[in-house]
Each structure stands twice: as structure tokens, then as C-alpha cells.
Amino acid sequence: MTTPPPTACPAWQQLGEEAARLRALSLSELFAQDRQRARDCTLAGAGLQLDFSRQRVDSRVLGLLVTLAAERGLPQWRAALYGGEPINVTEQRAVGHTALRAGDAAPGEVRATLARMRGLAQRLRGGGCWRRIVHLGTGGSVLGPQLVVDALGALDTDLEIAFAANIDPLDLGRALAGARPETTLFVVVSKTFTTEETLANARAARRWLGERDPASHFIAVTGNAPAARAFGAGEVLPLPDSIGGRFSLWSAVGLSALCAIGAERFDALLAGAREVDQHFAAAAPERNLPLLMALLGAWNVNFLGAATHAVLPYAHALRLLPAYLQQLEMESNGKCVDREGRALDYATAPVVWGAEGTVGQHSFHQLLHQGTQAVPADFIVAGVNAELDANAEAQADALAFGTADAPLPPYRRHPGNRPSSLIRLERIDALNLGRLLALYEHKVFAQGVIWNINSFDQWGVELGKALARRILSKGT
Ligand code: F6P
Numbered sequence: 416m417t418t419p420p421p422t423a424c425p426a427w428q429q430l431g432e433e434a435a436r437l438r439a440l441s442l443s444e445l446f447a448q449d450r451q452r453a454r455d456c457t458l459a460g461a462g463l464q465l466d467f468s469r470q471r472v473d474s475r476v477l478g479l480l481v482t483l484a485a486e487r488g489l490p491q492w493r494a495a496l497y498g499g500e501p502i503n504v505t506e507q508r509a510v511g512h513t514a515l516r517a518g519d520a521a522p523g524e525v526r527a528t529l530a531r532m533r534g535l536a537q538r539l540r541g542g543g544c545w546r547r548i549v550h551l552g553t554g555g556s557v558l559g560p561q562l563v564v565d566a567l568g569a570l571d572t573d574l575e576i577a578f579a580a581n582i583d584p585l586d587l588g589r590a591l592a593g594a595r596p597e598t599t600l601f602v603v604v605s606k607t608f609t610t611e612e613t614l615a616n617a618r619a620a621r622r623w624l625g626e627r628d629p630a631s632h633f634i635a636v637t638g639n640a641p642a643a644r645a646f647g648a649g650e651v652l653p654l655p656d657s658i659g660g661r662f663s664l665w666s667a668v669g670l671s672a673l674c675a676i677g678a679e680r681f682d683a684l685l686a687g688a689r690e691v692d693q694h695f696a697a698a699a700p701e702r703n704l705p706l707l708m709a710l711l712g713a714w715n716v717n718f719l720g721a722a723t724h725a726v727l728p729y730a731h732a733l734r735l736l737p738a739y740l741q742q743l744e745m746e747s748n749g750k751c752v753d754r755e756g757r758a759l760d761y762a763t764a765p766v767v768w769g770a771e772g773t774v775g776q777h778s779f780h781q782l783l784h785q786g787t788q789a790v791p792a793d794f795i796v797a798g799v800n801a802e803l804d805a806n807a808e809a810q811a812d813a814l815a816f817g818t819a820d821a822p823l824p825p826y827r828r829h830p831g832n833r834p835s836s837l838i839r840l841e842r843i844d845a846l847n848l849g850r851l852l853a854l855y856e857h858k859v860f861a862q863g864v865i866w867n868i869n870s871f872d873q874w875g876v877e878l879g880k881a882l883a884r885r886i887l888s889k890g891t
Contacts, residue, residue, distance in 0.1 A: 418754045418867050422761055426483035427717075433476050434718035441832045442469060442815040449473075460704045461694035462687070462850050464839035469815040470711050470791075471719060471834050480710035481700045483865065489706065492864045497696060499657075503871035504754060510871050511657030512856065513692045515665035516685040516849070528653060528667050535634070535650070536673045536681075539600065540572045547594045550671040551587075551616045552604035553580040554742060555660020556636075559852070560604075562739045563664065563672040566732040566848055567680065576675045582612040587619055596624045601633050602671050606654050606663070608639035608646070611880070617646065636667040659871050661743045662856060680845040687849025688856075695857040705857030708793075708836070712858065713865050715791040715834060716762050725783065725792040726769035729807040730799045732843045737769035740855055747859045747870040754867055763866045765791075773806045784813060784829050792835040795851070797843045811835045 421427050446452050446468070456468035472480070495502050499509045515525055539545050550560055557580045564576050577590035591599070601620050605613045621629050630649030637643045638654045652667035664672070665685060673681040695705050715721040724744075726737045748764035769775070772794070783790055792814065794807040817831020838854070840847040863870030 420753060420757070420759075420761075420867055421483070421487060421865055424483055424486040426479045426486050430476065430479050430483065430714070430718055433479060437471050437473070437476060438719070440471070440473075442471060442834075443831065445471070445473060446816075458702055458704060458707070460698055460702065461690040461854075462841060462847065463691075463704060463854060464837075465704045465707065466837040466839070467707065467711055469811055469835050469837075470714075471832070472711065472714060476714065477701065480707075480714060483713075484700055484706060484710060484861070487864050487867075489700075489861060489864050493696065493860075496860060497692075503657075503659075503869060505869055505872045505874065506656075508871070509657045510659070510662075511655060512659070512662035512665060515658065516688040516692065516853075518685070518689055524653070524655075531652060532667055532670050532673055533678045533681075535652075535670065536678060539674050540574060540677065542573070544598055545574060545600050546598035547575045547577060548600050548602060548671050548674055549587075549590045549594070549620065550576065550578045550602045550604060551580075551613055551620065552578075552636075552668070553610060553612045554746075555663050556604040556606065556610075556613065556668060558661070558735070558739045558742055559664025560669055560672040562733075562735040562852075563669070563684065563845075563848065564675045565735050566843060567676050567845060569675040570680065571677055572675070574674060576671050578671075579616050580612065582615050584619065587616050591620075591623060596627060596632075599624075599632065602636065603633060603643070603646070603648065604636040604654075604668050604670075606638045606658075606660055608635070608637045608642035611884070614646075621647065634670070636670060659873075661746055664852065676845060683845035684849040687846040687851075688853035689849075691850050691853035691857065695853075705854050706861050708854070708858040709861035709865060711834075711836065712765070712791070713862060716765050719789070719834075721765055721789065721791050722762075723766040723768060723788075723790050725790050726767060726795070727772050727775060727792055727807070727810075728769075728795040728797070729772040729803040730795065730797040730843055731771055732799070733795060733797065734771040736795065736851075737767070739852070740769075741767045743855055744859055746873045746876070748862055748866065748868060749875065750866075750868040750870075752868075754869055759866075759868075761866070763868060764862070769793075772803065772810070776806065776810065780810065783810075783833065784817075789833045791833075794835055794837045795840070796837055797840040797847070799843065807837065811837055 453468045457466040501509050561578045579587040579590040603617045629647030633648040634650040635643035635648035636652045640651045643651045658666050726740050728736045744767045745764050750763050794811050796804050796807045814833040817829030819828050
């Protein structure tokens with residue numbers, strides 16, 4: 416597949432011209448010009464709703480963005496993703512996370528691993544000797560399961576699920592607080608089984624167990640089974656090469672989440688993601704939610720000059736979502752060369768950050784409303800209660816429309832014209848969480864296609880690891 420830069424696409428060049436026009440138009444004017452805007456810019460798909468009426472676009476810009484997706488070869492790249500082609504070129508790997516939730520259509524080895532996970536979870540949840548599961552892993556080997564357990568809780572089980580990611584011993588110490596070695600099981604998750612943070616925690620856990628046989632206290636999830644066995648894990652679940660850490664929740668990496676929420680809800684999580692996979696594959700571009708999110712994000716970054724993007728879940732259950740999306744978006748698309756190795760002269764992923772609403776309203780929202788830079792935001796509304804939903808909408812309105820009322824002194828005026836989207840979930844449960852996470856996965860994939868970058872490698876994190884090893888070996 417040829418990979419010309421997006422800047423060579425006719426739609427990109429026309430979008431550049433449109434940006435000057437849109438910059439001069441306020442969101443208030445855009446709403447005044449089109450009385451149907453709120454309705455027309457609210458789309459449903461795969462059980463989710465996307466309201467992008469407060470984005471600084473009109474129908475002409477939207478049309479050009481959709482054309483840009485076609486000029487970038489989005490349908491071909493999407494077919495290559497679903498078809499298992501080696502689109503992760505720098506590592507010569509296919510990208511297999513959608514196959515993990517393909518249900519009956521999943522490859523045999525995926526179904527076999529899921530069956531093993533279910534069997535293990537049933538045994539661990541079944542009121543035997545285990546009281547606590549401590550999941551050891553970092554980055555993509557922990558963020559997804561931790562988010563699921565934090566969002567949905569440990570349901571119908573007395574098992575406590577704890578996580579340790581940091582090489583700072585305090586993290587493991589806290590995960591083990593109140594635990595007894597004889598009733599504690601460790602799930603060590605590391606694709607490479609070489610990540611120093613995870614191995615240091617696993618070694619500390621083994622010491623904490625004393626004379627006990629590690630084989631009965633350690634399960635490993637890894638693509639490096641020999642290293643996991645050499646460490647002493649009694650059970651080793653596979654993590655295929657084609658599954659990147661930040662896309663791995665749906666694989667055996669999700670074992671501790673499965674232990675927490677049970678097989679039925681884990682199946683619902685996969686089913687929610689599968690619905691979005693089908694939507695992304697089949698929905699028309701102008702109604703395709705992840706694609707639209709990708710295009711609007713690129714519009715904000717490349718044409719309106721946004722450098723950051725706020726994720727604002729209005730649900731305490733989703734408080735870990737910003738951290739999860741930081742890895743998903745920035746590790747995937749924080750790249751400065753394209754697929755051909757050419758240095759980029761256009762921006763890629765913005766800095767992703769955020770916190771749960773309404774908590775953030777009493778801290779950084781000041782900058783969102785009156786700071787000198789406009790920060791595009793996603794408000795995630797999950798029907799938790801009327802107060803949360805009303806606050807999310809109020810914040811989005813204040814950002815969009817501001818207030819310049821004449822009697823107000825300047826320091827009380829809100830400039831407005833700050834773009835945001837509202838993403839609505841019916842409720843917070845496994846099905847909707849699966850939908851939400853897959854929505855962002857496909858957004859990230861589509862942005863990688865627009866920007867002509869490989870979203871599936873992460874060479875940028877390697878140098879720091881090597882330097883830390885070198886510094887440590889010198890004893891400084
Ligand atoms: O350092 C970043 C990273 O390589 C992530 O990409 C990955 O999710 C994480 O570390 C953990 O790697 P592993 O699963 O091999 O321990």
C-alpha cells in the first residue's frame with residue numbers, strides 16, 4: 416500500500432483553506448446559522464451516542480474530512496487491520512486485537528485461551544483457598560484490567576484484586592497490605608517478560624512468599640513462556656505477538672479483570688467491543704463514530720492548532736479512563752516519522768490528559784474556560800445521575816458559548832468557542848465499557864491512517880529503558 420503524506424491530499428489542502436473561514440466563525444454563530452445543528456450532529460452507533468455539535472466544523476468541513484479519510488485509504492487500511500495483514504511494519508507484525516473479541520468467529524487459539532481463562536477464573540472465584548489476586552504488570556499490561564476492575568468492581572466474589580505497576584516498592588507494599596502469603600495468588604503480566612519494573616515486583620513477591628512453591632502462587636501471561644517458566648510460574652497463558660500491550664485487555668491480560676467481574680460480564684465486555692468493531696467496519700463514513708472522532712481530532716490538531724486533548728469522564732467509575740487513554744493515544748500516535756521514515760512536518764497525537772468530572776471543575780477547568788489556549792475535550796456522560804449529566808452539559812455549553820455580557824468585567828467573561836464532544840453511554844456496565852474502549856481504539860487506528868504513521872510500535876520508550884539499565888549498571 417502506498418503511503419503518501421496527508422499534506423499531499425487535495426482534501427488536506429482544502430481543509431487548510433477552510434480553517435481560515437472557520438476560525439472567524441464562533442460556535443454561537445454556527446448554531447444560529449443551522450437550527451438543526453444539535454440534532455444533525457448527534458449520531459448513534461453500537462449503543463453509543465456522539466454529539467459533536469460543539470466542534471468547530473460545518474457541513475463543508477465535515478464533507479472534506481470524510482473525503483480526506485477516503486484519500487488516505489482508510490477502507491483499505493481497515494481491511495488490512497481486520498484481515499490480519501502485517502500493518503505493524505517496523506515489527507513485521509499483524510495487529511490482532513479485534514480477533515480477540517470476534518466471538519464464534521475468533522481463531523481457535525483465541526477461543527482456547529479464553530476457555531482456559533474462564534476455567535482458571537471459575538476455580539479462583541469459587542471460594543477455594545485464594546483471597547487476593549495481585550496483578551503485576553505495567554503500561555498496557557496493567558492499565559486495562561485495572562480500569563475494568565476499578566469501574567465495575569469485584570462482583571459476586573470475595574476475592575480482592577490488587578495491582579502493582581511501579582518499581583517503587585510502595586506500590587507492591589500497598590497491594591499486599593493485609594494479605595497472607597498462603598491465600599495470595601500473583602498474576603504476572605508481561606508480554607516480553609523482560610520489563611524490569613514487573614520483574615522486580617515479581618521477584619519481591621516471590622521473596623514475600625517465603626518457602627512456598629512459586630508454581631502454585633504464580634500465573635504468568637506472556638509471549639515469553641520459557642522466561643516465565645524459568646521464573647517459576649506454574650501456569651503460563653499466551654500473549655501473541657500480534658497483540659500490543661495497549662490493545663491487550665481482551666486477551667489473557669484481562670485474566671484478573673475476568674476474575675473480578677466473572678465470565679458473563681467479561682463476555683459482555685468483549686461483546687461491546689465487537690459491536691464497535693462491526694460498526695467501524697460497516698457504518699458509512701459520515702455516521703461512523705470512531706472515524707468521526709478521529710477526523711475531528713485531526714481537524715483540531717492540524718487545522719485549529721490544538722496541542723492537547725482533555726478526557727473528562729463524568730463518572731467516578733471511569734476515573735482511570737484518562738490514564739488508559741493516555742497510553743492508548745500517545746504511545747500509539749506520538750510519532751514524528753511516517754511509515755516511510757520521513758520526518759513529519761505536521762502534528763500527530765496531542766497530549767491527552769484529564770480527570771473525572773465534577774472533580775476537575777474545581778481545579779483545571781479554570782484554564783479550559785479562560786486560559787489562553789483552547790483545549791478540545793471529550794465529555795463522557797454515562798447516566799450515573801442527573802447532576803453529573805447536567806454538569807457535563809453545562810461545562811460543554813460554557814466552553815462552546817461562553818459569555819461576553821457587557822455588564823460583566825473582563826475577568827468574568829468567558830471567550831467560548833472552545834470545542835468539545837459529548838459521548839453518551841446508556842449506563843456503566845461491562846457491555847458499555849467494552850464499547851467505549853473499542854471506540855477509542857478505532858479512533859486511534861483511524862488517526863494513524865490519517866497521519867500516515869505506524870500506531871502499533873513504541874520505539875520511543877526503548878531508549879529510556881536502555882539508559883536506566885546503563886546508569887544502574889555503573890552504580891551511580
Ligand atoms: O515501556 C512501555 C511498554 O513497552 C508498553 O508498550 C507495554 O505495554 C509495557 O511497557 C509493558 O511491557 P511488557 O508487557 O513487555 O512488560
